[in-house]
Amino acid sequence: MNAEAKLLSVAQGREDFHRGFLALQEEHAYEVKQFRGVIPLDLEGTLFRNGPGSMNAGSEAYGHWFDGPGMVSAITFQSGKVHFRNRYVRTPKFVSDQRQGHITQRGFGTQIKGGPLRNLFRPISNPANTGVSWHGGKLCAFYEGGQPFRLCPSTLETLGPELYDGLLNSRKTLSAHGKIHSRTGRQINFGVNLAGIGLSGIRCALDVHDLPSRGGPVRSCRVPLPYFPFIHDFALSENYGLFLVSSIRFGLSGPLMGLRTLSESMSFDGNKPVRGLLIDLRTMSLAKEFELPPALVVHFGNAFERDQEFIVDFFQSDNSEGFDWLCDVFNVEQVTGAGLVRLRLNTKTGRALLSPHHNGLIGEFPAWNPRQTGKRTDRCYFVAHSQPDNKGFFNTVVCLDTETGNIKSGNVGEHCHTSEALFAPRRGASDPHSGYLLAVVYNALHHRSEIQIRDAENPAIEVGAAVLNHHVPFGFHGHFTTDLFGAIH
Template sequence: MPQDFPSPMDLASADMLRVLAQATATVETEYTDVALSVDGTLPAAIDGLLFRNGPGRFERGGRRYRHPFDGDGHITKLDIRDGQARYSNRFVRTREYLEEARAGRMLHRAFGTNLPGGLFGNFFQMRFKNAANTSVRWHGGRLLALWEGGPPHRLDPDTLATLGPEDFGGRLENPFGGLSRRLAPLLPFSAHPHLDHGTGDLYNFGLVSGSPNRLMLYRIHRDGRMDPLREHGLKRFSFVHDFAVTRKWLCFLLPQADFDVPKAVFGLKTAVGSLKIATEQPMQALLLPREPGAGRPVVLTGPSGFVFHVAQAFDEDDGRLVLDVIRYGLYPDFDDFTDLFRAPPDGAMPRLERLVLDPDKHSCERLSPGADVDTHAFELPISAPTPLGAPRRILYGVGAPPERRAPYLTSIHRLDTETGQLTTRDFGLDLTGEPMLVPGDGDDEGWLLSLVLRADQGRTDLVVLRAADLEIVATAALPHAVPIGFHGCWVPRRELAGAG
């Protein structure tokens, strides 16, 4: 159990503190294909695999990670068919994970946690642990654990065994030589690739910091082949977690950011602690043509704040570009684990907003998608699989009631972007995970699957909700508590068949 939390008085509530301890406890057991008891009825149309990634080991050798993004990647898998669910979980066994497991202590610096020993322990240690903990995606016959600071790791979808770093036939080999290559032999691959369900192409990026700073742009075909690398130089350092893809554009919202290189290099601060994002300044909206050579980049002045996630993006017929984004007025400075649950100042809660970018007029307009989403926290947005860039009327995500003052997310949301109507189901103190959509046939919206950490019960439940009205149709108790997770995917069984 965690031992170094601040007093409950510092936090939004003592109850939240208690649940936080449960939600950040290291997973001790790896289960294999355990049949779960189902309460309610799992629709027979739900036939496939749910994969989700998140930190699962929060300490090593008695030393605890200080940042929620540092825990070692832990994959959960639910195999659902014929109204039954089976559960497995495995850690992603990266090189660093295996080395630290053998040594029984922390050997690698993490983005938000320095090694013991201050200056002497961290001096010039700029090769960070690949935490492999942010998402897990299925594409081109590969199951990949993703982390934005490094390459993906390929997993066996049956056993969840780690097969090693994935370099897409050598395409991800760092071409920049010298120190860059020594620090990172493979290029970074963000945890937010976007799939065009029309063509089967997957788009992604990697942010390479240095001189110059570069955005690397990737396209991977449905057979797993990656196109030759594209690169776009950035005039200054920035930080970006997700991006938008439309029929015409790749769009990045780039905040003004500074990285205190001396403090990071000398180990006086963690890498995350060395990052400062000027949320009072406008972000830059960088539009790059989706097809190489199909036009010139366009730079617009965007809103202030910071955007972790893009809910959807599409082109209007008149050339404007619409983005539904989760915007923070202030950067959530998770320099310490417990900041996740500390009551933040006004402006720090995540809100869904619509941005309308006009590349011809060089303008950016901020719109509200509805009064309800002006007052409800909204994060981890998802939508139905469609050809990329096609507008989606319905968005789903996690959130919180309006009175919640901390980013402690306990609701599942459904937003109709045409009417602005927000439907929400709140679970009290229970923490809801990113919903995953299993589409139904025809006009049937299908079902949402979420892993819900039950406060004080020491376990996580799979909760299945009807997407159209958020009625719960089934729950299945997992054999343990799965810590707070990030992203995952739903893979219909027919997509797995024949994959090699």
């Protein structure tokens, strides 16, 4: 029995959502013909999604959800019709694993078979599986430990590594959470990079970049860090980028010596405060440093400035359970989310106030209207568990009014589970709240996925759904653009 058959057998004996991690090996391109409700005429554009398309290479299973090869989907909405396309990113890792039929490169939580010597000093390979972004005429698939891969937006064909005119190289990487400044159209992104070896060990740096949409110079700054930090995402306002270094410690000697994976070397330290770094994007310099109580912070909602305050909502937890299940997705009982909190940071004094949103929801994947990025906003969309048991995978799409605390939510259906839901504005709408939440939902009963289109102001209302001919494995992040790719005739 090969690894895929083993995974299928394991998944079929477990909770229904486990089958949502199974591979989609085929690459499709077709006009969707099965619908529920209507596809609204004022929904026009392309939803790109990225995530691991498979959890095995031939006969071997990857040891962590983060190590499956990136598969990008493009779902195009035009004139009430829907087109679907998916294609694996042809990274060197993907090509090598496919050609040889087993795991040939090391991952974040995956060792090459054969013991420590086979893994000694081997870097983590890049599956390009975490995010996808359309910016400056380039569609790129991202992974935070490597360089982006550029794709053709119409065919999803892999064009090669994107180095941004020499900004990146094998030692300088870019995160999967770049954000497009809504006023300037520039992409603000960052990389965590090794900066050398000192007396106390490895030195690292946070490199922040301001990338133009079309031509022009890249503006960058570097913040030295005396340790290897966990920084996955950041928050962007009109003038600032906020970075929070979580209370995570990495023991790097084991991974370097090939003894264990980087995933196995990370641990939550309840005595290590979160370190806050506020970057002033006008001067590209560190404006403020501050501390918050120990926490694991993964994803941020939209940020904005009000008077002297930088305000942002983000998900945080006081342990690393949110990471522990990722190395065993076919056995997890509960996909762990986190609680949403609000940070108000005085940009002049550096005083930080943290307060929870008291809604009792355990969720993740915050989203907002991308036209509002960095601007004042009072909506945070996310996915969550239906209460009270919080078991299984996320199954609820939520709209939170962050000013009033009012919640409206919709369950995606029985035996159905959803990854990140993204906001798509109604064509021509000036109201920033007017739009849809697009969720790629896995229906375990039929082992198929559908694109649910929900009213952003009240996700309980499903406007319509495009039912695919197959399933799409659970993914990480996506990008909606009003530009149209994928032919619909």
